[in-house]
Amino acid sequence: MSYLRRTIDNVFDTVLTAATTAANPVAGVDAAILWHRIESAAAARKLAFVGEVLARHLNECETPVGTLPGGVDPADAAEAEIAAALGITCSTAGRWMWLGHTLATRLPNLAATFAAGELTEHQVQTIATCTANVDPDFIKEVEAHILSALKGSSARLVGKKLRAVIDAVIIRVDPDGLRARRDAAVLGRHVHVHPATDGMAELAGSLTAEDATFLDRRLDEMAKRVCSDDPRSFSARRADALVALTHGRPDLDCLCGDPACPFTADIAGTPRRPLVHVIAPADTLTGESDAPGWIDGFGFISAEHLRAIAAAADLRALHNPTVSDAVADYFAETPEDRYRPSQSLADWVKAVHGWCAFPGCGQPAWESDLDHRTPRSADGDTASFNLGPFCRKHHNLHTHGGWETEQLIDGTLILTSREGRVYRVPPLGPIPLLSNPVPMRPKRQPRAQGRVNRVRRERKRAHDQNNEPPPF
Ligand SMILES: [Zn+2]
Numbered sequence: 001m002s003y004l005r006r007t008i009d010n011v012f013d014t015v016l017t018a019a020t021t022a023a024n025p026v027a028g029v030d031a032a033i034l035w036h037r038i039e040s041a042a043a044a045r046k047l048a049f050v051g052e053v054l055a056r057h058l059n060e061c062e063t064p065v066g067t068l069p070g071g072v073d074p075a076d077a078a079e080a081e082i083a084a085a086l087g088i089t090c091s092t093a094g095r096w097m098w099l100g101h102t103l104a105t106r107l108p109n110l111a112a113t114f115a116a117g118e119l120t121e122h123q124v125q126t127i128a129t130c131t132a133n134v135d136p137d138f139i140k141e142v143e144a145h146i147l148s149a150l151k152g153s154s155a156r157l158v159g160k161k162l163r164a165v166i167d168a169v170i171i172r173v174d175p176d177g178l179r180a181r182r183d184a185a186v187l188g189r190h191v192h193v194h195p196a197t198d199g200m201a202e203l204a205g206s207l208t209a210e211d212a213t214f215l216d217r218r219l220d221e222m223a224k225r226v227c228s229d230d231p232r233s234f235s236a237r238r239a240d241a242l243v244a245l246t247h248g249r250p251d252l253d254c255l256c257g258d259p260a261c262p263f264t265a266d267i268a269g270t271p272r273r274p275l276v277h278v279i280a281p282a283d284t285l286t287g288e289s290d291a292p293g294w295i296d297g298f299g300f301i302s303a304e305h306l307r308a309i310a311a312a313a314d315l316r317a318l319h320n321p322t323v324s325d326a327v328a329d330y331f332a333e334t335p336e337d338r339y340r341p342s343q344s345l346a347d348w349v350k351a352v353h354g355w356c357a358f359p360g361c362g363q364p365a366w367e368s369d370l371d372h373r374t375p376r377s378a379d380g381d382t383a384s385f386n387l388g389p390f391c392r393k394h395h396n397l398h399t400h401g402g403w404e405t406e407q408l409i410d411g412t413l414i415l416t417s418r419e420g421r422v423y424r425v426p427p428l429g430p431i432p433l434l435s436n437p438v439p440m441r442p443k444r445q446p447r448a449q450g451r452v453n454r455v456r457r458e459r460k461r462a463h464d465q466n467n468e469p470p471p472f
């Protein structure tokens with residue numbers, strides 16, 4: 001580490017800062033331009049090395065199967081090394097790795113321009129993505145035309161304008177490439193739900209333009225079919241309309257509260273109940289505590305939010321198999337005499353770990369496999385101290401890909417990569433995160449109540465002053 005630290009200090013303080021301040025002073029926008037280019041030049045070099053990790057894993061493959069020994073996908077293995085070593089999510093690692101490899105193998109002249117700091121990572125990513133389906137026979141020509149278009153424009157080409165320039169080149173040089181890209185885009189349609197803050201989630205996806213437009217119009221139409229006393233904004237009604245559709249309901253229920261409202265009557269169908277795993281402290285459910293709850297794959301939610309969900313949920317008690325809550329008693333647990341843990345044990349382990357334990361992976365615990373850290377075949381126990389979640393991909397890397405694991409009694413995982421780097425991953429589920437909490441503050445008074453109290457205090461002060469004996 002100190003070697004890395006010294007190198008970085010040397011580059012920034014000695015070489016770059018000295019060069020930009022003494023002999024060649026730059027400031028303001030000029031300085032921002034300089035650092036922006038340095039950032040691009042550094043990113044180009046980083047991506048080249050990241051791409052090399054993939055190339056090395058591909059070279060190690062057993063031909064003609066195209067997998068590493070043990071049947072492991074070389075891209076999964078390379079992505080795991082990069083995500084863990086660089087401390088980034090697996091999806092970012094996968095994107096960087098693909099970009100680095102594409103620049104090296106398909107777009108070397110673009111890579112050189114990027115390394116000279118003349119293009120941003122965002123531009124390079126756009127070009128690599130948009131040309132991904134260009135036939136290898138035409139890629140050199142396409143690359144040359146795009147580079148000359150970029151050089152011919154004094155303002156930077158970015159975003160939709162850059163995409164239009166790239167498409168114009170591909171249409172002329174490789175029209176089949178554009179068709180292939182459209183086919184791949186249609187095959188790659190998807191909908192993603194990402195956890196956001198405040199107990200909310202963001203929905204993103206890619207649909208065909210016609211389906212997306214139809215959905216858009218349909219949400220508008222549903223959002224408009226309420227009376228003028230509905231308290232929600234138009235945007236909020238569009239969001240509720242999407243939820244109503246997933247419950248199989250063709251119309252939105254007006255929330256004006258008037259039983260005679262023509263938009264409230266006979267909503268067909270009963271809402272379906274989705275399967276969502278929520279961890280709820282018992283005294284939050286009874287209202288005695290405001291400790292937060294946890295939604296699998298999302299993280300913490302407020303006590304109020306939790307109680308609202310729990311009102312319509314099936315509840316199942318969570319049992320601590322470690323006999324006592326004390327960490328020191330973890331080994332007092334009696335292992336189960338079976339390979340697949342009981343549901344009770346599985347629930348507990350998932351609530352301790354919260355996610356796939358692999359660095360950079362955000363797969364929810366209830367969508368992961370339970371991995372025996374020491375395999376059953378090597379006398380590993382089916383017990384909480386030897387079980388932890390891994391998503392299917394990382395479970396496979398552990399079983400066949402040369403990654404070794406050891407789990408400490410507090411659930412901390414010691415992970416040794418295929419290349420020998422060691423990572424320490426603490427359990428990050430609701431149980432450990434809440435058992436060692438920052439002390440919870442008493443609930444803040446809602447603002448209106450605070451104002452009422454202030455008015456009361458002021459009135460009392462005025463009253464006391466009025467009743468005080470006059471100051472003689
Ligand atoms: Zn109404």
Ligand SMILES: [Zn+2]
Binds near residue numbers: 363390392
């Ligand atoms: Zn994972």
